[in-house]
Amino acid sequence: MFEKLPGQVTVFEVGPRDGLQNEERFVPTADKVRLIEALASAGLKNIEITSFVSPKWIPQLADGADVAASLKLPADVVTSALVPNLKGLDSAHAAGVRKVAVFMSASESHSKRNINKTIDEAVTTLSEVVIAAKEKGHLVRGYLSVVFECPYEGSVNRDQVARLVERLLAMGIDELSLGDTIGAATPGQVVSLVKLLSKSVPLEKMALHFHDTRGTALANVVAGLESGVTTFDASIGGMGGCPYAPGAAGNLATEDLIYMLNGLGVKTGVDLNKLVDCGALAQEIIGRQLPGRYLKAALASRDKASCMEAKK
Amino acid sequence: MFEKLPGQVTVFEVGPRDGLQNEERFVPTADKVRLIEALASAGLKNIEITSFVSPKWIPQLADGADVAASLKLPADVVTSALVPNLKGLDSAHAAGVRKVAVFMSASESHSKRNINKTIDEAVTTLSEVVIAAKEKGHLVRGYLSVVFECPYEGSVNRDQVARLVERLLAMGIDELSLGDTIGAATPGQVVSLVKLLSKSVPLEKMALHFHDTRGTALANVVAGLESGVTTFDASIGGMGGCPYAPGAAGNLATEDLIYMLNGLGVKTGVDLNKLVDCGALAQEIIGRQLPGRYLKAALASRDKASCMEAKK
Numbered sequence: 261m262f263e264k265l266p267g268q269v270t271v272f273e274v275g276p277r278d279g280l281q282n283e284e285r286f287v288p289t290a291d292k293v294r295l296i297e298a299l300a301s302a303g304l305k306n307i308e309i310t311s312f313v314s315p316k317w318i319p320q321l322a323d324g325a326d327v328a329a330s331l332k333l334p335a336d337v338v339t340s341a342l343v344p345n346l347k348g349l350d351s352a353h354a355a356g357v358r359k360v361a362v363f364m365s366a367s368e369s370h371s372k373r374n375i376n377k378t379i380d381e382a383v384t385t386l387s388e389v390v391i392a393a394k395e396k397g398h399l400v401r402g403y404l405s406v407v408f409e410c411p412y413e414g415s416v417n418r419d420q421v422a423r424l425v426e427r428l429l430a431m432g433i434d435e436l437s438l439g440d441t442i443g444a445a446t447p448g449q450v451v452s453l454v455k456l457l458s459k460s461v462p463l464e465k466m467a468l469h470f471h472d473t474r475g476t477a478l479a480n481v482v483a484g485l486e487s488g489v490t491t492f493d494a495s496i497g498g499m500g501g502c503p504y505a506p507g508a509a510g511n512l513a514t515e516d517l518i519y520m521l522n523g524l525g526v527k528t529g530v531d532l533n534k535l536v537d538c539g540a541l542a543q544e545i546i547g548r549q550l551p552g553r554y555l556k557a558a559l560a561s562r563d564k565a566s567c568m569e570a571k572k
Numbered sequence: 573m574f575e576k577l578p579g580q581v582t583v584f585e586v587g588p589r590d591g592l593q594n595e596e597r598f599v600p601t602a603d604k605v606r607l608i609e610a611l612a613s614a615g616l617k618n619i620e621i622t623s624f625v626s627p628k629w630i631p632q633l634a635d636g637a638d639v640a641a642s643l644k645l646p647a648d649v650v651t652s653a654l655v656p657n658l659k660g661l662d663s664a665h666a667a668g669v670r671k672v673a674v675f676m677s678a679s680e681s682h683s684k685r686n687i688n689k690t691i692d693e694a695v696t697t698l699s700e701v702v703i704a705a706k707e708k709g710h711l712v713r714g715y716l717s718v719v720f721e722c723p724y725e726g727s728v729n730r731d732q733v734a735r736l737v738e739r740l741l742a743m744g745i746d747e748l749s750l751g752d753t754i755g756a757a758t759p760g761q762v763v764s765l766v767k768l769l770s771k772s773v774p775l776e777k778m779a780l781h782f783h784d785t786r787g788t789a790l791a792n793v794v795a796g797l798e799s800g801v802t803t804f805d806a807s808i809g810g811m812g813g814c815p816y817a818p819g820a821a822g823n824l825a826t827e828d829l830i831y832m833l834n835g836l837g838v839k840t841g842v843d844l845n846k847l848v849d850c851g852a853l854a855q856e857i858i859g860r861q862l863p864g865r866y867l868k869a870a871l872a873s874r875d876k877a878s879c880m881e882a883k884k
Contacts (some may be wrong), residue, residue, distance in 0.1 A: 261763050261798045377689045446835025475828035475865035479790040482759055509865050516787035523758025527821050553821050554788035
């Protein structure tokens, strides 16, 4: 084990989009900008900054264009935005976002419930957006959700997922993120799915998007790494992606991921200490504790250190 | 990966001891008994029920003898109790506990700070207890703490750990639990240490005891499983073992472990649904939420289900 680990992997930060869209209250534009700039300062080069979805559906991110316009980022940071349709694509394009992200589900029931479309209908819409996005010169990321377990159907058929992955890549999608949307996957499923996919698609186009709802996210990352995947999604502090109660974990926390990758000697270019500052900032702007484990331990230990400093 | 997983592993439950000793308030004896009996009903066959340490040091477990006397457990459940010295051993023996557990640190600084003894001094005391315990017919478990990272010294030398493990097993210790006491290990360290140990000691005598302080516990279990270890310690709800702030994670939660093992097809004999009941009970008797991730998600989803039931 760990005899052929990659020297470097890409961490794709989804917090400003996937995290903030799940917050009840609207986070002011200036705070969003501050968080995104801090994440970039910590060394993250791929950041999903917002979505261009109707504000009727996601009012939390109604200020996407303003966020994009206000950001001052190093030239090598690739910003992305989620777009559900051609209208969203136009807004993203006007906002100057380099990469656009499209999404669909790998299970029929989840697709119907989430976007009221069958898988085939979703592929059609998505295809139009991908073609138009490529014409406009955008990089395109795809999100395929519930690739392991569906909340309505249970286990999702691997072959069905593989066929869908092939269709999506054939459209010209540059990078496809496979989502364990309800955080139910265990490492054996990751190994099996990636092994199957590796037969028909290039693994360098795959990203894995884990949720830590049942504590298995980093174990799944290990399985993904061992299987040859080199891009992993994460969210600052574990913000967002939570289908359950407040306090339950959703997205894999970026700090937990970086801590483990550091320990494994896998480079990411991200400064863990600065990332903890970002986590503290995220907690400040949303006004509550985030579920990330490393963040909690690091902040508690900083508190202790500053207590001891004060006592001297 | 996962081509030679064991068909079955042993889960060693430490919650009633390692968990409750860390609670601020004293949990009534009857509640402790209720929790231990519930854990056994869920299928756990190895449960550390208390310690026989001076009540001056650990008043929370001053009722060890009463707990042991009150328990009604199936005959195949092996109870254990932590004993720091011959006096503790006598109490454990009188209480009818089948297995006794001794402990020491793998780093000099942690040993000095924790029990005010050098490693050599600790080995001497421990050896006396082990010999006496074997004479009295007890099974003996050893805990070796900070085998990966020490809070005072940083990385602990693997060869030093291996030599200590050999010395401890040579005394006649039946099972040795290797502790990542501050929850700082990453999976590569687990693979390296177990590989080294496998050269000189039988792995079936080893247990791994992970903390989830930085979210890496299950990833470390995967590394341990892949390396041939078949006993893993865990604590109901992740109770106890937390060196940081309230709310930060300590011990690996038993439910998270069982959930992942179920997913991997590794049998444990534990009923996950009953374990969630135990987690709820643990929360009730200590009066606060526990950090276990699966527990939180499962209880939130039960709440939702009973809400929907009520709405019908």
